[in-house]
Amino acid sequence: MENGAIMHLAVSPLPGTSEPSPGAEPDFSLLARFVQRAEAAGLDMVIFADSAPASGSDAATMPFEATTLVAALATVTSRIGLVAAASTVAHQPYNLARRFASLDIISHGRAGWNATMAQAPREAANFSRSEGFSGDDFRRRSEEYIGIVQGLWQGWDEDALKFDKSSGRFHDPEKMHLLDHKGEFFSVRGPLNVARSPQDRPVLVLSGLSAADMDIAARTADVVLLDSEPIESAKARNDDLKRRVAACGRDADAVKVLVNVSPVIDDKMAVTADRLEDMFRGKGCDGFNMLMPAELSALDDFVGLVLPALRRRGLFRESYRRTNLRSHLGIAGGGDR
Amino acid sequence: MTAASRQMKLGAFLWATGHHIAAWRHPKAYVTAGIDIDHYIQLARTAEAAKFDMVFCEDAAGLREANVAIASQTSRSIGFEPISLLSALAVQTSRIGLVSTASTSYNEPYGLARTFLSLDHLSGGRAGWNLVTSASPIEAANFGSTGLRPHADRYERAREFAEVVTGLWRGNPDGAPGHDGQSFSVRDPLDLPRSPQGAPVLVQAGASDVGRDLAARTADVVFTAAQTFEEAKAFYDDLKGRLAAYGREPDDIKIMPGVAPVVAETAAQAQEKYEELQELIPDDVGVALLSSYLSIADLWRYPIDGPLPELPPSEGMQSRQALVIEQSRRDNLSIRQLARHFAGARGHWRIVGTAAEIADELQARFEGGAADGFNVMPSFFPGELDAFATLVVPELQRRGLFRKDYEGRTLRDHLGLKRPM
The missing domain is CATH 3.20.20.30 (Luciferase-like domain)
Incomplete structure (x- = not known):
């Protein structure tokens, strides 16, 4: 492998495209099989969208809300990362932080939050904010929100829980920290009433980024998650982001760039493998987010035909090395306070 | 039915x-x-x-x-x-x-x-x-x-x-x-x-x-x-x-x-099991729990072996507060006794x-x-x-x-x- 670099692969089952099930009821078992097969293939994570409002179109959506779906899937899988989209308009930051902290414990350190920087056009109107937010306000609000959530995720030190029955000390009060956040849009005292994440903190997956959001x-x-671009511009974009990451005092590799790819059905799968290899070796990204229908056949095509080619070329690992999502992605935790 | x-x-x-x-x-x-x-x-x-x-x-x-x-x-x-x-x-x-x-x-x-x-x-x-x-x-x-x-x-x-x-x-x-x-x-x-x-x-x-x-x-x-x-x-x-x-x-x-x-094969075993649990309640924890149900912050200031003080109406859990006060007056309980009693069942029926x-x-x-x-x-x-x-x-x-x-x-x-x- 070149420089030891390993490609990261996520799959996003698209809403509204699941195979019709025999009954009219939403089918959890189909989604469970889909994720189990992705796990058997060793993919880093599955990312579930959460299209909240009916957009006026008649497009069907995923029949489950994403965080509840991920909680259920966590109990029928053991290695693969499980990422749910959740909107900063639909949830208060304290409630969202709690939900994901809990998902992370349920999944033994495999949970991630997909936050989007793009405002869904009709969503605010269903959450008692018919006026919505201006673009600037939404950006500042989103950054403040994310900071609160990540802060709350670190309110309990790793070794805060003592469980000492004889002394009567359940936790060490010195290792529990208030957030005491007071900002432009929110004030949140903390701490969270959920324990520290088994992977230090849940993984934050950002999407819907405009150029102005890159510093955030x-x-x-x-x-x-970024949309596909020709290799040259993808590389420039990737380099630019990594420079900004380093400028924040973070390791440039601490942020993984995954490019959204829709496998073209008519393509020979070998062509898809070539496209991914070229983009990856050309330093356009750290990996890919494969957008596909929530159908086993679509996943099987990718797993059966593209993955073996990537593995033969030494681009993708043979199997999981450890059990939590941060270790799949090769990113460290946020560290103790 | x-x-x-x-x-x-x-x-x-x-x-x-x-x-x-x-x-x-x-x-x-x-x-x-x-x-x-x-x-x-x-x-x-x-x-x-x-x-x-x-x-x-x-x-x-x-x-x-x-x-x-x-x-x-x-x-x-x-x-x-x-x-x-x-x-x-x-x-x-x-x-x-x-x-x-x-x-x-x-x-x-x-x-x-x-x-x-x-x-x-x-x-x-x-x-x-x-x-x-x-x-x-x-x-x-x-x-x-x-x-x-x-x-x-x-x-x-x-x-x-x-x-x-x-x-x-x-x-x-x-x-x-x-x-x-x-x-x-x-x-x-x-x-x-x-x-x-x-x-x-x-x-x-x-x-x-x-x-x-x-x-x-x-x-x-x-x-x-x-x-x-x-x-x-x-x-x-x-x-x-x-x-x-x-x-x-x-x-x-x-x-x-x-x-x-609290159930056991015999009444004596059940009572023993209950008392074993009650013994594990630290006084400060019992009083704190009781004061949170009463929505008053300073219950610990009152003598622990004395009666519950008179309380003003609260914006908190009104119905539960009434229940606690009624119980303490009825059974003539001290703060410590009431605290232990409520700590066990949180105001519910034991x-x-x-x-x-x-x-x-x-x-x-x-x-x-x-x-x-x-x-x-x-x-x-x-x-x-x-x-x-x-x-x-x-x-x-x-x-x-x-x-x-x-x-x-x-x-x-x-x-x-x-x-x-």
């Missing part, structure tokens, strides 16, 4:  | 290491409950094998206790967030109902309706929402608020919240619900299919006058606290009596008081005895028109849930008071509730 991504993200 | 075949409803109230404040210190308590999903899966399966109607989870969006020295001596500062917890349990169980508390104070109705409907789909129609309003200043500080809403305000918000949620669950043939009210506005219908049970079950726990009216208007199940038969009966009759005003039948609502049993004795007590309230069932609050997990499942449930089944198997698939089926239009 550099400061906060673990993974960014 | 005829009177002869009427059977009681049972909830298994899962909470941290147990409902007893010192539960986690018990040698047989599972101390890492708050970070172990497999433990909860096992508890839910135990309750399902015993044919409980539901598991029930409480919730608070913040710590339970502001004083860190006190909080660090209890197991209640950390645990699972209940909606994610129940979503995990949904696919690890197949019949039992899954009910979680969520506050109307710090959520929006569209998001809450959508999340519970998703849980309902994951479980095949077994979800329920326990509506509460938040009274804790600790929670308020996590949501940008500096003061509490006055009690009536909280309930007006809750009333509008419940109306929007039930409207979203039931859908609207014309499309958008288009709610634009005092506290909330919602433009679109939910983007998920209709609930497998028509709508998730709505549970409510507030027992104040406005709380009862809200329950009479909207709730399917009411969870309550009642120490004595008379209190339980008075609450039961009052609430059932309010239903007609909303065009509802008495049987449209199931009233399930909390009960904190029964210590054999399976037959506990079944007698439950039967008397059930047949005496003071309860439709009970929310069972085991002292510690898993031991005391196991004990109730293996000792008390078979006794209730022998008496024909509780089902031997599930007849339906959904939580509404179990509870004998109408499917909403």
Whole structure:
């Protein structure tokens, strides 16, 4: 492998495209099989969208809210990362931080939060904010929100829980920290009432980024999802982001750039493998987020035909080395306070 | 259902290491409950094998206790967030109902309706929402608020919240619900299919006058606290009596008081088990817990062996406060005695005895028109849930008071509730 670099692979089952099930009821078992197969293939993570409002179109959506779906999937898988989208408009930051901290414990350190910097056009109107937010306000609010959530995730030190029955000391009060955040949009005292994450803190996956959001991504993200571009411009974009990451005092490799790819059905799978290899070796990204219908056949094509080619070329690992999502992604935790 | 075949409803109230404040210190308590999903899966399966109607989870969006020295001596500062917890349990169980508390104070109705409907789909129609309003200043500080809403305000918000949620669950043939009210506005219908049970079950726990009216208007199940038969009966009759005003039948609502049993093979063993737990309560923890129920911060200033001081009316939990004060005056208890007594059962009804004795007590309230069932609050997990499942449930089944198997698939089926239009 060149420089020991390893490609990271995520898969995003697209809403509204799941195979029709025999009954009219939403089918959890189909999604469970989909994720189990992705796990058997050794993919880093599955990312679930959460399209909240009916957008006026008649497009069906994923029949489950994403965080509840991920909680259920966590109990039928053991290695693969599970990332749920959740909106900063739909949840208060304290509640969202709690939900994901809990998902991370349920999954033994495999949870991630997909936050988007793009405002969904109709969403605010369903959350008692018919006026929505201006673009600037939404950006500042999102960054403040993310900071609160990540801060809350670190309110308990790793070794805060003592469980000492005889002394009567359940936790060490010195190792529990208030957040005491007072900002432009929120004030949150903390701490969270959920224990520290088994992987230090849940993984933050940022998407919907415009050029103006890149510094926020550099400061906060673990993974960014970007749309595909020609190799040259992808490389320039990747280099630029990594420079910004380093400028924040973070290791440039602390943020993984994954490019969204829709496998073209008519393509020979070998062509897909070539495209991924070229982009990866050309330093356009750290890996890919494969957008595909939530159908086993779509996943099987990728796993059966593209993955073996990538492995033969030494681009993708043979199997999971450890069990938590940060270790799959090769990113360290946030560290203790 | 005829009177002869009427059977009681049972909830298994899962909470941290147990409902007893010192539960986690018990040698047989599972101390890492708050970070172990497999433990909860096992508890839910135990309750399902015993044919409980539901598991029930409480919730608070913040710590339970502001004083860190006190909080660090209890197991209640950390645990699972209940909606994610129940979503995990949904696919690890197949019949039992899954009910979680969520506050109307710090959520929006569209998001809450959508999340519970998703849980309902994951479980095949077994979800329920326990509506509460938040009274804790600790929670308020996590949501940008500096003061509490006055009690009536909280309930007006809750009333509008419940109306929007039930409207979203039931859908609207014309499309958008288009709610634009005092506290909330919602433009679109939910983007998920209709609930497998028509709508998730709505549970409510507030027992104040406005709380009862809200329950009479909207709730399917009411969870309550009642120490004595008379209190339980008075609450039961009052609430059932309010239903007609909303065009509802008495049987449209199931009233399930909390009960904190300590059961063993013999009465002496049960008493011993209870005393063993009581001994584990540190005085400062007991007093702190009591003062939080009374919504006064400085109870520790009063002599611990003296009586409860006179208290001003509070904006917090009015009905529970009245219960505590009444109990202390009636039994002439000191602060220490009252603290220990309440620390064990949190103001709920405590029964210590054999399976037959506990079944007698439950039967008397059930047949005496003071309860439709009970929310069972085991002292510690898993031991005391196991004990109730293996000792008390078979006794209730022998008496024909509780089902031997599930007849339906959904939580509404179990509870004998109408499917909403």
